[in-house]
Amino acid sequence: MIMYLIGRVLQTLLSMLVVISIVFVLTRLSGNPVHLLLDVNATQRDFDLLTRHLGLDKPLPVQYGIYVKNIVQGDFGKSVLSRRPVTEHILERLPATVELGVVAMLLSVLIGVPIGVYSAVRRGGVLDSAARVFAVLGQSLPPFWLGLMLILVFGVILGVLPAGGRGGLQHLLLPAFTLGYFTSAAIMRLTRSSMLEVLGTDYIKFARLKGLHEQIVLWKHGLKNALLPVITFAVLLFVQFLGGAVVTETVFAWPGLGRLILESITTRDYPIVQAGVLVLSALYLIGNLLVDMLYSWLNPKIRYRSTAG
C-alpha cells in the first residue's frame, strides 16, 4: 500500500516535470518576445538591454535551471506585457474556471444519477434506450459546436439566456451544460451498472420482503450503496474539466484561466502561458493522484495486491 502510494506520487512528480519541460522548451523555441515589445525605432542597444533584462541572453539550460528553481519557490515571474506578477493574473482568473468546473460537475451528477437509476430499474424501457442514445451522442458531439448551438437556441432564437460572459446563475447554465454534457452520459452509465449490481443483492431483496416502499428501497437502500463509485468518478471529472476549460471558456467568453492562456499565446506573453498551463496541469495531476489514492483506500483488491507485490 505504502509502496503503491509512493510510486504514484513519484509518477505524478515525473509527469509534472515533463509538463514543465515541454512548456519551457516550446515557449523558448517560438519567436523572440523582445521583437514584440519594442517598436520599430528601437536600436540594437535597446534590443540587447531588454534581452539581458528578461534573462533571455543566458544559455537555454541555465534559463531552464533558473526557471525550475523559481517555480519550486512559487515565483512565476512577471507578465511580459503588463509587467504585473504572473501569479496575480492567474489568481484573478482561476476562481472563474473553478466555479465553472464545480457547477458543471454538479449539473452532470444531477442529470446523470437520476436517469442512471431509472434506466437500471426499467432496464430495456423507453428511458433506458433514450439514455443509451444520449450517451452515444455525448461521445460524438464536438463540445465547441454544442456550445454554439446552445447559444443559437437559448441566446439568439429564444433569447432567454445570455450568450457569454460571467455573471449570475443564468450565465453559468449554458457553459456548465456544455462542459458537463459528455460526462453526465458517463455518470449515467456508471450509475446504471452500479445500481444494477446493488439491486441484485440480498439486502435489497430483504428490504423488499420487509414490505418497504419501493421508492425507499431504491433511493435509500439502493442508491446509497451504488453511489460510491459515482462520487469518486465525479471528482475525477471535475479534474478533467480543468483540462478542457480552454474550449468552453473560448466559446462562452468566460473569463477563466483557459482563455487567459489562449489570449497570452496570441500576444506571446510566455510567462503567463507557462504558469497557466503549469497550474492547470498541476491541478489535473494532483486531482488524479487523489482519486487514485481514494480508490486504493476504498478498494481492497488494489490494497492487497500492492502489499503482496
Place this chain on the structure above:
Amino acid sequence: MAIAYPLDDSVPTRRWRTLVRHVPLFPSLILVLLILTAVCAAFLAPHSPTEGDIMRKLVPPAWMARGTWDYPLGTDRFGRDVLSRIIYGSQVSLVVSLLAIGVAGTLGTLVGLIAGYRGGITDAILMRLTDVGLSLPTILIAVVLVAVSEPSFRNVVLVISLLLWPRFARQIRGETLALKEQDFVALAVVAGRSSAWIVSRHIFPNVVPTLLVICTIQVGYVILLEGTLSFLGVGVPPPNPAWGLMIADGRGFLATAWWITLFPGLAMLLTVLAVNLLGDWLRDRLDPKLRQI
C-alpha cells in the same frame, strides 16, 4: 514452422468473413459515403472551397426565402459555398486521422511489443514514459504545442500522434505479456528463433485484432481533437476548409447566418458517431476485454 502458429490459416480467414457479413449498416454506410466524398471531392463540390464570390456573401440555404440552389447550404462571409467547403473538409478530417493514427499506432505498437517482450528495465522505463503520456491533460498540451510550433497541417498531425501513442502502447504491452507465456512462443525460442523474428512473426499477428479495435475507437477522438484545435485557431491554418475552422468562422454570425456553423458541425457529429458505433461493435466482436477503455 506451421507448428508455431496458434491457429491454422483457414480459421482467421473464416473469422474475418463472418465479421464482414455482420457489419452494422448505418455507420458503415455513413463512413463509405464520407470516404467517397473525400476521394471524389473535386467532382462533387459545386464550387471552389477557398475562392468565394464576395457579391454573394451570407446567402442562406436553398429552402429559405433568399436562398438559391446554386448554394444549397448557403455561403459564408466571403461568399464561399458552405457545401463545397464541407465536402473538401472531409479530406482534412480523414487525412489527419489516418496519418495521426498511422504514426501513433506504429510508435505505440513498437513500444508496447518491445516493453512487453523484453520486460525488466526496458519495460519499466517505457511504461513510465507511457504513464506520463497518459497522465497529461491532452487538449491543454495540444493547444500549447501547436500554437507555439506554428499551426500547420504537419504540426497538427505530429502533436496529435505524440499525445496518442501511449494509448496504443499500454494495451499492446498487456497483450504481449499474455502471449509471451504461450506454448508457441516457447517452442519458437527452443527452435532458436531470434527475438525480432518471434515478435514480428508470432506475437504481432496475434495483437492485430486489438490494434484494429484501438485504431477505430481512436479515429473519432482524433477528429474531435483536430476540430477543437482548428476551432481554437491552433489547428489546420485558414483558408483550408477544416470543419473546426468553418465553425469558428461562423461564430460571429450566429444571429444572422447560423448555417455557417450548423452544417459543418453536423458533418462532424455524423462522422464521429459513425466511427464510434463501428468501433464499439468491432470491440464487442473482436476483443470484448477492451470494454473498459
